[in-house]
Amino acid sequence: MTRLTHSEEDTQAVARDLASTLEAGDVVLLSGTLGAGKTAFVRGLAAGLGIDPEEVCSPTFTLVHEYRGGRLTLYHADLYRLDKAATGDLGLEEMGVTDGVLAIEWPDRLTHELSGAIRVQIDIAGETTRRISVGGR
Template sequence: MQTRELIASTPEETEALGEVLGRAAQGGELIGLVGDLGAGKTCLVRGLARGLGIDAGRVHSPSFTTVTEYPGGRLPLTHVDLYRLETPLADELWLREALYGEGVAAVEWFERIAPGAGDEALVVTLRHTGPESRAIRLEARGSRHERLLDVALGVRTEMRRR
């Protein structure tokens, strides 16, 4: 397991990180998002969508629908929000398909997923450090996701260009 930490000074920098990860995705990636309400989880998913060639303006927090699918990009994006779940969830067939499909799955409130379901993932933890700034910790679980982590090493340059 490898980890990296970044600081995003603005929401735009958080989106830029997501965009870089989206451009690097090859399909089958699972991105777990952890953080308090308003930490920037959906903001990062908007950037991820943009990096996949999906209209980022369509991306909203799926809290009331649990799963939202965004086709039409280079790869499809499945946006899952586990906020309203009271028990860990992973064995439902629909969730397995969402998490392990050919596209990219972004799961908000990833800590609510059942043990073992997120063993292969890039876990992104966002923490408030100021009104707009966030500390972002990236943890790669498995070799597929270590590649994404390596891409994130160069993301500071990309974030500053915006």
């Protein structure tokens, strides 16, 4: 599925739609350049799960944030500052498998492939235009 969005709110709406289909153990991999809207997408996932989207911030120093109180717990990881050698120890593969959903920004940093993940690619197509492709599991 590919959609064009024209605002951050639009992008959040695409993510809210995806959130309604998510189940415990799902992993969402978010690819796209700096400022593409990956974190904005995670805010939409939060909203769709019943979590206050304002709580979602860019996990600069904390590698993984955890947001509870929604239909499923949302784990949010940003691997931008890591190299491949460092991600192997995070135990990301084990996260989210029981009670939650794991959203990962910069998944190209991962040491191993996460099988069965939902791949979201966000491309900048204009100042406020984004092309968002959402793959299947």
